[in-house]
Amino acid sequence: ALFHLMCDWNIVIQFNSCYDATGYGPIFEEEPLDIVYTKESPDRHISMNCRARANPAPTYRWRRDNWEIKLMELPNEHYSLVGGNLIINNPEEKKHAGIYVCVAKNMYGTVISKEAKVKFGYLEEFPDEERDPVTVKEGQGAVLLCVPPKRWPAEVTFRWIYNEFPVFLHPDKRRFVSQSTGNLYISKVEASDAGNYSCYVFNPQIGKGVYSKFIPLISTEEKKRYKADLVVKFPDTTAMLNYNVTLECFALGNPAPHIVWRKIGATDLPASAQVSMSGALLHLYNVQYEDSAGYECEAINQKWQDWHQAWLYVEAAPEWAVTINNTQKDIGSEHTMSCVANGKPVPYIRWLKDGYSYGKGELKFSSLTFEDSGMYQCIAENYWGIIYASAELRVIACAPTFELNPVKKYLLGANNGRVVIECKPRAAPRPRFTWTKGKEVLFNNSRISIMFDGSLEILNATRNDEGVYTCLAENDRGKANSTGTLTITEATQITVAPENTQVMVGEEVHLQCQASFDPSLDITFIWSLDFRVINFYLEWKHYERIMDSGELKIMNVQLRHEGRYTCTAQTVVDNVTASADLKVKGLPAPPGGVRVEEIRDTSVKLVWNQGADHGSPILGYTIQTRDFYALTEVDWKDASTSPTPLSGRSVMADVVDLYPWMEYEFRVYATNGFGDGEASIPSMKIKTWDAVPVVAPTNVGGYGGKDGELVITWTPVQPQYFYGKKFGYVVAFKPHDDVDWWYETISDPETRRYVHRDASFRVKSNDFQVREFQVKVKTFNSKGDGPYSLSTTVYYPRDVPSESPTDVYSRPVSSHEALVWWIPVKYWRKYDDTEPGANRIFVPASMNQTRLENMLPDSHYLIEVRAYNGAGVGPPSEHCEMFTKRAPPSVAPQMWRYISYSGKWLYVWWHHIPYDWFGNESFPLYYKVFKGILLCFI
Structure with missing residues (x-):
């Protein structure tokens, strides 16, 4: 293909009429998009779309890298034009990769589309060299390097194959695949991790994937504990506004570290944040400028804490704040074209006129000519993108004409009022104006003046001003005139x-309004409240206009109806107004400006502005709070304050007895003699300072398990009692006779159990005593340690229970339920179920009965009871047999007749329920009518 720099000629169009130009310049409806083409594509062509709306229809040309593609003059084996679309057949990278633009043109001007890139995608194969094995000890961390091959586009997904294709590794808390480097990270290697690994790279845009040679991972037995060590650390990152961004963080260590994310300088992560991959990924969706901050990831295990900080910067592509529009201007006039774009970094503004560069910043024309007509494009661009705005500037010249806007033929004015007679012909350039009354030429004086737009203004009009007025408009292209007759009427009062x-x-009020006016005219009364016109159709429940008068009736007056009412008496000639204030007595208005001025750990200083008392002195104020854990939007609670109570003159108070490290918002309402007023708008949300926790875990207990396990349990502390960040538990335990305590730190605040394994706890054959352990749990946060719970004794059993429960008794309650006495229960149907498939229920040791539910009707059940402890389940009790009742009738009785003779009594007839001859349902014993409902009882 042959290319050359595009040279064009300018076409100057003169618009000598103000109304005859019906055509318009090109406006893009479809523009080309970026394309990634691959050799593997089944389509052996590239299609780039371009379509513009114009009158007359536009012609199209295309440019590649600022060189015009010759489509018309020379035949080309690769390029063809279909409408405005460019087709590239059998594309080749060296010939056809580049930046393309579409050019649309007609007699009114030329516009250029946004740029579209054509790139050729590829994904090379991994090298054929064998990968070296990785040897690591169990419990240590391992990193398998992917070293991905060259590719385009760069955005790919990484996965790892384990031993054979297509068995893919599933990331979890121990294993993580970085989508930045492709590396596989294993925080602590276990024996099951040994095997062969292959890095798989997939490019979704070209639909191709490749995988590396297998990397053997060899583990050797050693299970030491290692401190947390962050090996994947997200760098300083710049994200685009309203897009998504993902930050990666992963640590090696044994035990596998727990990863916690924080936003520096904030109490919580952004609302759009989501943590996945067991904490390794932080996703920020639809990022905003306020998300720009430092972010920290912290890896924690029982040996060490490691952390990393980096910054997220949020920038934005250009977006129009002020753009350009099609404009028609008079020849010789001044004109300014400007456009403003928001973005970060600040966008650079440049201009095109009919496809060619035409300056930057703001365009100013001091005296427009026909050569200034054309299609203008404002272009704003920064690092993140480029946007285009197009508009046509049309310069016109024409003689004055009143064809579409003549002077009104009949004009009315009020006596002693102001009269304006409009004169607005279409003319270019702006004409000179002359006014006459009859044959008298008018000149500016104290009462009469010719305005800039040609209109005639008459002040303090009288009957002497009546007559025929003519406006004459003249410019260098010609002249024209238009005439109207003025009549003066009586003024409205x-x-x-x-x-x-x-x-x-709740009361009713009438507001009077009457006016005198010229009898030849019609009058209308308009009512407004605080300058807002009252709509009687929408507000008919409260407002009514009395017919044949201007009187306003307000029914069931509410506080919102208070304000200044204005009556406007209006005719076609003039209007007059009168106003009055309506005061409404009732509940006090909500206080304003509620804000927190001082924040402490358990209290804040709250300030507000007094609202209107609505005719009754304010007796006092009430402060309400809503914390982070409020269930609904209306879940407000009265707060404790100092002083108490709050007087009607109060404008500040201390809100006390708050939870430390808790998010709160506050509102205030006033009380007067009519009751409690509406609450204020809530204050901004604040968070109280952190403090040392004071609440210990409850229900501390536990049991001895199998193989030397000591299980310690507790009820976690509710979140409102965390009192600070980095909340966790310290578990303390020791054998009953020992002096020294053993301690374990739990960093997860939702944990409710800890299992300690020690081979020395195992019961030996010659050990005939039950071992006792003392256990207790306390809380801690970043401010310090809280109190311990009460010490509890936990017993380590020698063996499972040796005796079974006795005297097991059961009683059917209904066709689906039964009561049984004693603890843990399993039950099954005697002939239909097998014992291994029996249903089981566990109940606390303090109970000696339970309720069995979801049983089948009319069934034979066997029930047994066993005792259990941490070591297992004891022997069964004797079987207890029981039959459930038959199912109740499945159909209801049907009433077929009822009669009421006196209005006090009702006689009812109904059909009996048919007898179930198959015996699946119980037969009714009697029927009963209860509150108008017919019931049957079995």
């Missing part, structure tokens, strides 16, 4: 004005 009124909530 308010004769009965509304008066200031005070009313109670």
Whole structure:
């Protein structure tokens, strides 16, 4: 293909009429998009779309890397044009990769589309060299390097194959695949990790994947504990506004570290944040400028804590704040074209006129000519993108004409009022104006003036001003005139004005309004409240306009109806107004400006502004709080304050007895003689300072398990009692006769059990005593340690229970339920179920009965009871047999007749329920009518 720099000629169009130009310049409806083409593509062509709307229809040309593609003059084996679309057949990278733009043109001007890139995608194969094995001890961390091959586009996904294709490794808390480097990280290697690993790289845009040679991972037996060590650390990152970003963080260590994310300088992560891959990934969706901050990931295990910080910067592609529009201007006039784009970094503004560079910043024309007509494009660009705005500037010249906007033929004016006679012909350039009354030429004086737009203004008009007025407009292209007749009428005046009124909530009030006016005219009364016109159709429940008068009736007055009411008496000639204030007595208005001025750990200083008392002195204020764990939007609670109570003159108070490290918002409402007023708008959310925890875990207990396990359990502390960040538990335990305690730190605040394994705890054959352990649990946070719970004794059993429960008794309750006495229970149907498949229920040792549910009706059940402890389940009791009842009737009785003779008694007839001859349902014993409902009892 042959290319050359595009040279064009300018076409100057003169618009000598103000109304005859019906055409318009090109406006893009479809523009080309970026394309990634691969050799493996089944389509052996590239299609780039371009379509513009214009009158007359536009012609199209294309440019590649600022060189025009010759489509018309020379035949080309690769390029063809279909409408405005460019087709590239059998594309080749060296010939066809580049930046393309579409050019649309007609007689009114030329526009250029946004740029579209054509790139050729590829994904090379991994090298054929064998990968070296990786040898690591169990419990240590391991890193398998992917070393991905060259590719385009760079955005690919990484996965790892384990031993054979297509068995893919599933990441979890121990194993992580970085989507930045492709490396596989194993925080602590276990024996099951040994095997062969292959890095798989997939490019979704070209639909191709490749995998590396297998890397053997060899583990050797050693299970030491290692401190947490962050090996994947996200760098300083820049993200685009309203897009998603993912931050990676992963640590090696034994035990496998727990990863916690924080936003520096904030109490919580952004609302759009989501943590996945067992904490290794932090996803921020639809990022905003306020998400720009430092972020920290912390890896924690029982040996060490490691952390990393980096910054997230949020920037934005250009977005129009002020753009350009099609404009028609008079020849010789001044004109300014400007566009403003928001973005970060600040976008650079440049201009095109008919496809060619035409300056930057703001375009100013001091005296427009026909050569200035054309299609203008404003382009804003920064690192993140580029946007285009197009508009046509049309310069016109024409003689004055009143064809579409003549002077009104008949004009009315009010006596002693102001009269304006409009004169707005279409003309270019702007014409000179002359006014006459009859044959008298008018000049500016104290009462009469010719305005800039050609209109004639008459002040303090009288009957002497009546007559025929003519406006004459003239410029260098010609002249024209238009005539109208002025008549002066009597002025409108308010004769009965509304008066200031005070009313109670719920009452009715009438506001009077009457006016005198010229009898030849019609009058309309318009009412407004605080300059807002009252809509009587929408607000008919409260407002009514009395027919044949201007009187306003307000029914069931509410506080919102208070304000200034204005009556406007209006005719086609003039209007007059009169106003009055309506005061409404009732509940006090909500306080304003509620804000927190001082924050402490368990209290804050709250300040507000007093609201209107609505005719009754304010007796006091009530402060309400809503914390982070409020269940609903209306879950507000009265707060404790100092002083108490709050007087009607209070504008500040201390809110006390708050939880430390808790997010709160506050609101205030006032009380007067009519009751409690509406609550204020809630304050901004604040968080109280952190403090040392004071609440210990409850229900501390535990049991001895198998193989030397000591299980310690507790009820976790509720989140509102965390009192600070980095909340966790310290578990302390020791054999009953020992002096020294053993301690374990638990960093997860939701943990409710800890299992300690020690081979020395195992019961030996010659050990005939039950071992006792003392256990207790306390809380801690970043401010310090809280109190321990009460010490509890936990018993380590020698063996499972040796005796079975006795005197097991059961009683059917219904067709689906039964009561049974004693503890843990399993039950099954005697002939239909097998004992291994029996249903089981566990109940606490303190109970000696339970309820069995979801049983089948009319069934024979066997029930047994066993005792259990941490070592297992003891022998069964004797079987207890029981039959459940038959199912109740499945159909309801049907009433077929009822009669009421006196209005006090009702006689009812119904059909009996049919007898179930198959015996699946119980037969009714009697029927009963209860509160109008017919029931049957079995």
